[in-house]
Amino acid sequence: MIRHPTDSPTSTLNDVADDNLTFASDSERYDEIPTTLPEVHTDSNGRPKLTRSNTMTGTKKSMASSKWGYGWGVGKKQKEKEAEADKEQESMGSQTNLPLYQPPTSPPTRSNTQSTQASKSSMRTHHSQKSQQSVRIQESPRSHSPGPRDSLKRNDSQRSHVSQKSYSSQASRSTERSAASTQRSATLGQPSLASGSLRRPQLYPSDSTSTLVGSALERKMAEVDSIRDYGDTGEKLADLRRNMSTHHLDYYIVPGEDAHGSDCVAESDQRRQFISGFYGSAGQAIITMTSAYLFTDSRYWLQAREQLDKNWTLVKAGGVGEPKDWIEWLMDRVKDARIGLDARMISHEKAMLINDKILQANSKLVYPPQNLVDLVWKDKPQKSRAPIFLHPIEFAGVSATTKLHKLREWIKSQPPSVPSYSKGPATPDQVQVGTLITSLSCIAYLLNLRGSDIPHNPLFHAYLYVGLEGATLFIDGAKVVGSTGDYLKTLGVERREYLDLWTFLRRREWGTGKVLISPQTSYAISLMLTHYRYTVAPSWIEHTMAVKNETELDGLRRAYQRDGAAFVRFLAWLENKLNDGYDITEYEAASRLTEFRRSGKHFMGLAYKSISATGSNAALPHYTPRKSTARMIERDTPYLK
Incomplete structure (x- = not known):
């Protein structure tokens, strides 16, 4: 029977170049499968014939001589045979005979393949198709035949024979693979093309190597792994301890948070990740002159055990027989000790708690003028300078002017600190x-503003002082571009550079009176203000954010609906591909889901790193696949997404 080009799993090689493949579409073109197949033409012997205009490559002239690089006078007899074959084919109306189907002598053996092999197998199949059109196919036994390099070593009289035999052997292997696929479909109760069915045959794992699904997607993915590898920590710890000696420190604490108390931090603030090699989102590091400890909860014990090197000891916070947290561990050990810490990286509330406890052990917190990890971190990334942008009122529901007015009313309602x-x-x-x-x-x-300084969070680095009459935003000036500056002016918000905050506090530029701060405010700020200039009170903004208005509630519902639709599309794609026999990696599946979400309306980014885990990986909390180590999704074990 006649096979339509779109019925071939490798037909996309002729229609779409690899570089043109994108995330948004599969390389398999299921929507172009014809509803009816072309009429079958036969010769006088009843053998099916196919016009050259419908062949895979559409090549009329034989490519044998150019393929093997024959020169003048070399392979002359072969060239004459090819010329005679061309004349004979032209006299037959540009038609060629196809080999009859021969059932395999033994059942085919399935092979466990991976999608990353797809491009190599596709090219082998493509060359096999070209060889079928270059010469008339002659059936031959399935046996090893010399390759082109072997044939070039023989004398001139043997080259023509070897070349012809090589072509025939390749064609025979291609025919047997097609026959094996047909036999397998019949054995498993699936209709096949050879049986005259209009339905495309089911694809199985052994066929998945001859498609571009999966491999084409991975070629489009960024080669740089999203998780940074900081290497061995021995030298970095040695440099850090030299700085500790300069300040006469017995302990140095490296929290996982940034100067704003954020759990998720920008790459330039990943100090704990840099010094320890552990990149989980929760954890603290404590370094002594002889040891180094990493504290994290049960969600990250397995991850920490894999990522920490021999220089570190994992403390399983909250585990049986283990301290509740790093503060409890520290309190049981310090005595007459100097504990170093960057005061910007710890909250006022937590610092006051530690000070009260270590005072009984005749110990004290010490705040070096520079972060000691920053002194060791030679290639520390620069802070993001991405511009901030307006969050429209159609999503916020309440204008920034109204919010500022209500905040000032709250400030006025606070009793004086008498x-x-x-x-x-x-x-x-x-x-x-x-x-x-x-x-x-x-x-x-x-302020109804958004940014992109922190991965998976629409936030930007800044401080904001709001007084009864005006407000000051401390932010990198490069972030405020276009109409954003005019927007801040309409709100009555003055803009100053990010680091000007410390000058503002030191000079008490707000005038007389006290400044309200939340318990989560950086301890460095309360130290700069001194206790005469600040009052600690729960944040009015955090309470207000927790109570959503109708516009925000409606936005949440619509966002979940759009995301749910994208997730259902992803599940349908994944189920179809797995049922069709394709091998999909955890990393590829996560990227595919991102693309489905990206195609939705108002998509701005992911809320967290994609979780895509199969088999035993599904038991790991917060597991994120890496391109280099991602596993193939298993069909008989749970898959967590």
């Missing part, structure tokens, strides 16, 4: 006159 022993009225220095906001999510919410 000592309990005082009997007179409050002085101007005791009245609350403003609030300093350090939480990135609170700043973005209050």
